[in-house]
Amino acid sequence: MSEKTQTIAMSGASGFVGSSLARRFAAKGWTTIPLGRREFSLPAEELAQHLQGVDCIVNLAGAPVISRWTKEYKKIMYQSRVDLTAKLVKACTLLERKPRVFLSASAIGCYASTGTHTEKDHVLADDFLANLTRDWEREAFRAKDLAIRTAIFRFGVILARDGGAMAKMLPPFRLGLGGTIGNGRQPFSWIHLTDLLRVFEQAINNAGYEGIYNLTAPHPTTNAGLTKALGKGLARPTIFHVPKFVLRLQFGDGAQILTSGQTVIPERLLASGFQFEFADIAEAVADCLRA
Numbered sequence: 001m002s003e004k005t006q007t008i009a010m011s012g013a014s015g016f017v018g019s020s021l022a023r024r025f026a027a028k029g030w031t032t033i034p035l036g037r038r039e040f041s042l043p044a045e046e047l048a049q050h051l052q053g054v055d056c057i058v059n060l061a062g063a064p065v066i067s068r069w070t071k072e073y074k075k076i077m078y079q080s081r082v083d084l085t086a087k088l089v090k091a092c093t094l095l096e097r098k099p100r101v102f103l104s105a106s107a108i109g110c111y112a113s114t115g116t117h118t119e120k121d122h123v124l125a126d127d128f129l130a131n132l133t134r135d136w137e138r139e140a141f142r143a144k145d146l147a148i149r150t151a152i153f154r155f156g157v158i159l160a161r162d163g164g165a166m167a168k169m170l171p172p173f174r175l176g177l178g179g180t181i182g183n184g185r186q187p188f189s190w191i192h193l194t195d196l197l198r199v200f201e202q203a204i205n206n207a208g209y210e211g212i213y214n215l216t217a218p219h220p221t222t223n224a225g226l227t228k229a230l231g232k233g234l235a236r237p238t239i240f241h242v243p244k245f246v247l248r249l250q251f252g253d254g255a256q257i258l259t260s261g262q263t264v265i266p267e268r269l270l271a272s273g274f275q276f277e278f279a280d281i282a283e284a285v286a287d288c289l290r291a
Helices: 016-027 044-049 071-093 128-146 164-174 193-205 223-234 244-259 267-271 281-288
Strands: 007-011 031-035 056-059 101-107 149-155 157-159 179-181 190-192 211-215 240-242
Touching (some): 007 016, 016 031, 044 071, 056 071, 071 101, 101 128, 157 164, 157 281, 164 223, 179 223, 179 244, 190 193, 190 281, 193 211, 211 267, 223 281, 240 244
Parallel strands (some): 007 031, 007 056, 149 211, 157 190, 179 240
16 A cells, blocks of 8 residues: 555535544645635636646535525535536546546435445435435546546444534533434444544555445444433433424424434445444444543
8 A cells, every 4th residue: 555645635625524634634744635615616627727736536525414405405415516526527537637536425315214235235215315415426436437546435424522413412412401313213324533534544545445335334323322322421311302393393304314314334344354443333422522
């Protein structure tokens, strides 16, 4: 595995995952070129100028999914993922020296809420989020047609000490007001931020990373399992529960992100020999709660 210095162009660099990756890359002496709204407002020919000489593109941009999915907001979710990715790949077509690697985020929301899913053996859902994800991945895979090594990472829920889903979940739990959503049986497939960052770092250097990967820990749990781990870690009761209809009133169709889930196994990562630092939900939550 090469350890040469890398120059990485990154969309979504100011987001939670992007900023974490940029810090990790900086610690290795790698250079990150952020691609934000200003760069994507440019014609593809001018966007391509920002990609000159880069070794890798990391594509993370996308409007938050935990929101009220109005017709207008669905359009924003689509444009910020599918249209942006299409423009990024189009800019690559204009480069004489193309990046070696194109790494694009995706989501396990493409899978059905029942059954257990691997990259090879799965059932895809047929709803807005699943269709959005498929279109997003289709545009990213066009980079492969340019002879750029392309990998797509389907994210589970990301757990970390600062930011992400944990930052939203912790306040009520710290007050002893935490609990399950509905009956708590909905699947919860997750990954610790540390492991997610390690996957990206390895994928940049290791030519074996190509195609679709589930970025989830090997032991998915349920909403009740997560609630139990949070309650134990904080030494707080978890007797409350949030009725699903309350979330539907607040988020409309967007409530499905919170009220349903998928059971997902990272079969390809495990087959590659990747060793998770956090494979168990209790260990992951305990680490996230450390000061």
